[in-house]
Amino acid sequence: MRTAGESHGPCLTTLIEGMPAGVTVDIDFINGELARRQQGYGRGARQRIESDRVQVTAGVRRGLTTGAPIVLSIPNKDSRLDDAEKTPPVHRPRPGHADLAGCMKWLTDDCRNTLERASARETAARVAGCALARCLLREFEIEAFGFVRGAIDAWSRVEVTRQNWESLRAARDASEIACPDAITGAEIIERIRAAKVEKDTVGGLCEVHVFGVPPGLGTCVASDERLDARIAGAVMGIQAFKSVEIGMGRTVTERFGSQVHDPIHLDRARTHECHLGFTRPTNNAGGIEGGMTNGMPVVVKGGMKPISTLLRGLPSVDLTTGKDERSDYERSDISAVAAASVVMENVVAFEIARVFLEKHGGDTMDEVHAHFDFWRGLAMPRSAT
């Protein structure tokens, strides 16, 4: 998948290749994800201007993918890229943003072109493409659930399981900060409110669980094709993310092997489930061992830095004079962690869709279903004997 478009250009565009023919494209689901991305306590004024809805301009006919490249488009209401007055040059780079690095890369003292593309606005295009890919996963009852785990010193201890995630999703969707734990959610909101008063910004930790993922997706034979490597790349590719963990993550460094590795049991009464009956009392591996899914939920955590544009500004330099100046202010968010959890939920699901098709792919969904069923037939007797 590839996106194109600037924050204040005419539109955002997404190109998706490799989807089989016959996937039912649920436009309402895609637009629902786009709407969720625009929400969240701490979001900036841009979200009151835009009402993101996807336009499908290629690769889909009468609601079904054709097998050809798919192109999605999201118009920008706040389109002003060629208006020099409304999009003036930016000469005082914002620490933390792409501004200064972009100016050194493209040999300019104007950060405008860099910030227009580096903007988190681009994630609308990515969410649209990933949500379309999730229409395929849903045919195999593979579902992703993302939420905000915490920020600053407000951390939820909510436990997410196959049994409770759908009720937690309802609680998340009722939360202004995409946190299923109302008490922690209120604390996070208070931290964001206080930051706004101080003209500061807030990031946070996002967490994604993917349920129903069959084992054997991904690979151990090539380092860059390990599923955890690809998920890590996808999460780190989201604007403002500075950390990614699979399962227990960094905490594994503080535990012994006997406390980390998930014991294996075979429950012959459950071989019909996505894990083929191989149950694990814990899931510290986050559903991935050796770069491959093991049938447990895939669990990913991503750390988002505080928004780089501060109302108070930060020490910077005017690139036209070399003099010390406060960084320029561009309209922005105080916190976008709720939106980031939506983006992360979708990019993680997209990587699952990619590896699913790498193992069970075909030109049509009929072939994909047939291959998956054939594989299950081969895998089942082994675990059931």
Ligand code: EPS
């Ligand atoms: C965003 C769109 C942007 C920003 C924000 C998130 O629109 P504008 O620049 O016109 O206000 O509001 O982007 C950032 C915080 C950033 O640092 O890039 C969006 O649609 O998510």
